[in-house]
Amino acid sequence: MPIRTGIDISPTTVTAAQIKIGKSGWSLLASARMSRSSEDSALEAHEARRLESLLFRRGFTSAACVINAPADALTSATMELPPATSGAPIDKLARAEFARRSQLEQGDFVLSYWGLPNNGPANQVMAVGCLIEPTDACIDSLESAGLNVAGVDDPARAMGRLLSGVPGATTVRVGARVEASGTCIVVLHHSTMLYSRSPIGLELHPDPSEHAEFASRLGREIEACVSFARHRSRSHAPAAVSILGEGAHSSTLMQSLSRKFGDSISQPVSPSGDQIDATLAPAIGLALLEDIA
Amino acid sequence: MIHENLLPAHRIARRKLHRCINAWVMALGILGVLTGGLIVGANITKARPPAMPAGLTQDIELGRSQLGMLEVQLEQLQRARDAYERAESTPRWDRLLQVIARESAGRAQLKSIQIASGSDGQSSWSVSIHGSTSDAQSPNVLVARLEATGLFSNVRRRSAPGLPTGDRTEFFLDCSINP
Numbered sequence: 001m002p003i004r005t006g007i008d009i010s011p012t013t014v015t016a017a018q019i020k021i022g023k024s025g026w027s028l029l030a031s032a033r034m035s036r037s038s039e040d041s042a043l044e045a046h047e048a049r050r051l052e053s054l055l056f057r058r059g060f061t062s063a064a065c066v067i068n069a070p071a072d073a074l075t076s077a078t079m080e081l082p083p084a085t086s087g088a089p090i091d092k093l094a095r096a097e098f099a100r101r102s103q104l105e106q107g108d109f110v111l112s113y114w115g116l117p118n119n120g121p122a123n124q125v126m127a128v129g130c131l132i133e134p135t136d137a138c139i140d141s142l143e144s145a146g147l148n149v150a151g152v153d154d155p156a157r158a159m160g161r162l163l164s165g166v167p168g169a170t171t172v173r174v175g176a177r178v179e180a181s182g183t184c185i186v187v188l189h190h191s192t193m194l195y196s197r198s199p200i201g202l203e204l205h206p207d208p209s210e211h212a213e214f215a216s217r218l219g220r221e222i223e224a225c226v227s228f229a230r231h232r233s234r235s236h237a238p239a240a241v242s243i244l245g246e247g248a249h250s251s252t253l254m255q256s257l258s259r260k261f262g263d264s265i266s267q268p269v270s271p272s273g274d275q276i277d278a279t280l281a282p283a284i285g286l287a288l289l290e291d292i293a
Numbered sequence: 294m295i296h297e298n299l300l301p302a303h304r305i306a307r308r309k310l311h312r313c314i315n316a317w318v319m320a321l322g323i324l325g326v327l328t329g330g331l332i333v334g335a336n337i338t339k340a341r342p343p344a345m346p347a348g349l350t351q352d353i354e355l356g357r358s359q360l361g362m363l364e365v366q367l368e369q370l371q372r373a374r375d376a377y378e379r380a381e382s383t384p385r386w387d388r389l390l391q392v393i394a395r396e397s398a399g400r401a402q403l404k405s406i407q408i409a410s411g412s413d414g415q416s417s418w419s420v421s422i423h424g425s426t427s428d429a430q431s432p433n434v435l436v437a438r439l440e441a442t443g444l445f446s447n448v449r450r451r452s453a454p455g456l457p458t459g460d461r462t463e464f465f466l467d468c469s470i471n472p
Contacts, residue, residue: 069299112297130299139304150308152299161296291298293305 003029003063005055006287007147008155009070009138011039011181014051017283018060025165025271026288031280032058041070042138048145055147064150066158066286070138073131074154075102075109076196078116083123098127108132112154117189117233126195128154151289156186156196158285162268162276163242164191170266172229172239174222177282178247180204183218187225189233197225204247215256218247222261240266248278384418384470389444393422396438400431401464411469420445422466432464445470 001022008015018030032054038044043051079097082088094113099106113127130152139149155177163175163186173188183202187194199221205214226239241264247253248267258265268276276284298305345353390406397403403424411417426432432450440448451465 110299110301112299114296128299132301135299135301136304139300149304150300152301153296154299157296289298290295293298293300293308 002292003061004287004289004292005060005063005065006158006283006285006289007051007065007067007142008158008282008286009041009043009068010036010179011041012036012179014043014047015279015283016051016055016060017280017287018063019284019287021288026284027272028270028276028280028284029061030055030059031277031283032060033279041072041134043141045141045144048141048147051142052145052147062148064292065142065147066151066153066289066292067138067142067149068155068158068282068286069130069152070134073134073138075104075129075131076154077101077127077129078195079113079125079127081123081125094125094127098129102129104129104131110135110152114192116194117192126193128157130154150292151286153286153289154196155282155286156184157193158282158289159184159186159196159244160188160191160193160285161288162244162281162285163188163240165268165271170240171233171235171237172226173242174225174229174239175242175244176218176222176247177245178202178204178218178243178250178253179245180206183221183247185221185225187229189229189235194229194232204245204250204253208250208252211250211252212256215253215260218253219257219260222257238264240264242266242268244268244278244281246279389420389470392442392444393439396442397424397435401426401435402461418470420468420470422468423463424466425461425463427461429462432462432466435464436466439466439468 001020003018003020005016005018013036014034016032017028019026020029034051034054036043037047075098077098079094079101081090081094081097084090095106095111098104098111098113099109102109109129109131111127111129113125116124116126118124135152139152142149159175159177163173171190175186175188177184177186180203182198183204184196184198186196202214202217202221205211222241226241229239230236241257241261243254243257243265254265267278268281270276386408393403393406401424403422405421405423407421407423409419409421411419424432426435436448436450439445445468448466448468451467
């Protein structure tokens with residue numbers, strides 16, 4: 001049974017979770033969290049060494065690591081491509097179209113795309129491009145500390161993988177990762193990520209008295225996302241809303257959102273039914289990446 | 294839905310190469326261990342004969358002890374045969390001395406009898422007899438008597454030293470024996 005380590009590097013903290021993946025799902029083996037001393041997307045050498053030492057002390061075994069792509073390396077776009085049955089070189093077209101839209105050279109990024117649900121003949125896809133240079137710098141710092149980086153993923157997609165396991169037969173799922181450094185909202189139709197966005201100025205304030213106002217703004221953003229997803233999927237079924245990250249530990253925020261969304265608030269659980277620590281969710285989502293090099 | 298890895302392509306290629314090298318190193322290591330094991334096993338098998346059943350081992354031990362006894366007996370028989378062969382080719386000196394003493398009794402007093410092997414090895418022997426008599430004719434009589442026994446041939450008296458010493462005459466006789 002493979003063991004994977006997910007390492008989520010944010011501007012303020014590094015969160016790591018090690019899981020064991022079996023036939024009946026995954027189980028958490030170890031977790032660790034440390035604050036950062038710099039805000040660069042890549043860890044400084046001393047930070048990487050501290051992280052490696054922390055993982056060793058917390059009982060992490062040597063395993064393939066999956067990290068989140070640096071925020072400044074990621075670009076996403078929605079594109080229309082010819083249908084798969086057309087015989088056109090779709091991969092090449094997708095790459096060329098993404099490079100044109102993002103004004104990048106074709107060799108400068110790694111591209112991943114997936115089809116979006118639609119009822120028309122058009123083949124609409126969502127594409128994520130990851131710039132190679134900043135990603136390499138991030139991997140180099142970790143590998144120089146002795147960590148074995150075998151995968152890189154978009155943190156929004158990692159959240160989406162974890163939210164796919166949220167109980168309930170809802171068509172639309174919305175996950176909001178709320179951190180002091182910002183908020184990221186991910187919208188899923190079944191297990192397909194429709195889109196993700198990071199609203200500007202939606203940072204969790206350290207003062208809990210500010211959290212009620214924050215919850216109101218976040219609620220409006222989530223409602224807008226749910227409306228979009230319902231419109232997109234032509235479904236009026238109730239949506240499931242999950243709050244991840246440090247925000248899930250704010251009682252003021254969670255109470256406000258519970259009042260607004262009622263039973264739609266559904267926090268992720270592990271395959272065994274245990275509640276997941278919401279701050280570990282992004283790292284666990286990274287560790288769940290299946291396409292490991 | 295399976296998300297693709299966003300790891301840069303050159304890193305994926307490098308990881309695949311490392312995996313390939315590791316697999317080869319491991320395969321070569323296993324092959325080396327197996328080969329080494331086979332060589333050591335072959336050497337051990339060559340150095341130590343296979344263990345035999347207990348009954349067979351006892352039979353072999355018994356056979357070895359009997360063979361040892363037979364070797365001792367064979368050695369004794371060889372020694373006996375050698376002694377017999379030596380005795381066969383050697384005159385009976387006791388009988389010879391008895392004959393010489395008998396034939397010289399009352400006529401001569403023998404001082405020495407020297408026996409030497411002939412020039413052709415052990416097939417003939419030469420005998421030199423030194424003695425003294427009370428008269429000058431007795432040595433000639435002794436020569437005739439010794440020849441008459443048929444045991445001696447070429448019996449002759451050496452003339453030179455036969456000088457009288459007081460009232461006795463010393464004599465020297467040479468003869469040969471062909472057993």
